[in-house]
Amino acid sequence: MTHTEIEMTAELVRDLLRDQHPDLADHPVRLGARGWDNQLWRLGDDLAVRLPWATESADELLHKEYSWLPALAPGLPLPVPVPQRFGEPSERFPRPWIVTTWVPGEPADRAPVTRATDAATTLAAFLTALHRPAPEHAPTGRNRGAPLVDCAGMFADQLASATELGLIPDPDAVRAVWGDAVTAPAWTGPAIWLHGDLHPANVLTANGTICGVIDFGDLFAGDPAFDLAAAWILLPDGATDRFHDAYRPTPDAATLRRARGYAVLRSFAGILIGDAGVHGRAGGKPTWGPPAHAALRRLIATHH
DSSP, X not given: OOOOSSOOOHHHHHXXXXXXXXXXXXXXXXXXXXXXXXXXXXXXXXEEEEEEOSOTTHHHHHHHHHHHHHHHGGGOSSOOOOEEEEEOOOSSOOSOEEEEEOOOSEETTXXXXXXXXXXXXXXXXXXXXXXXXXOTTOOOOTTSSOOGGGGHHHHHHHHHHHHHTTOOSOHHHHHHHHHHHHTXXXXXXXXXXXXXXXXXXXXXXXXXXXXXXXXXXXXXXXXXXXXXXXXXXXXXXXXXXXXXXXXXXXXXXXXXXXHHXXXXXXXXXXXXXXXXXXXXXXXXXXXXXXXXXXXXXXXXXXXX
16 A cells, blocks of 8 residues: 555645535545545535555546446446536646545444345345446456456465465365355356446445445456455345345346456455455454355355
8 A cells, every 4th residue: 555645635625625625625524534545625515536546456446437338327326426526637636636525324344234134135226226237448357356367376375375364264165155156157247337446445334234335446347256255244144145135137047157257355354365365464454354254154064
């Protein structure tokens, strides 16, 4: 992670607004969150300002959201942060930034889903609405969504790292899930719109169920199995079947096998980032560990 050398403050946000969007400059400003790519500052009750701070790729991701999400958002059944204004790089802040709608709720890594049936139905409805064929010029997935066979090296490296740290109690069981997934037939349908980053910190909850989805910077077109992995990552034990029953079109067996493989990779990422957070290593987030461990246990327990 490469943190910006500019100190981000409420006064900086107000100054940027005065320079480029003065009609918004008098709204109250307060820190909302420090994310992986961006800092989020609340702007009044209904808006937020997102400024890149920790990764070089954040600029490109903000441009992508600003370009594509306003057209997709009206068809989605959950609140999402719809871009409203674009901030150009300037002497005051040399990177782009955006103003979006504010989505209320608590990230699921801090407030996990407890109403399993409701959350499964809600997540299925959201992905059913999002997973439409994308245009030919839709963005690709950076380092996401590659065929599982191309991810074998990543799987082996992450399994080895997590096992050496004592974080994987049964590596052979994990290999069995992966082995089944990686041999599943490839996706042959059209490239589908995907959120691309459905982990617990990007899904919001209220009253035990899912109430919003944020951070569409990794939006891309590809195999729906990549997003369908979220059923194991986000939902409690016993809820994945309800999700699969509610999602349309009903996923075939090969798609679900691939989804399990992507869920394994997502679990590894959460486990390693969570462990780094527990031990104070750079880039760590301790709240990412527990849901990732739970997801991997579910994947192993439901492997046939």
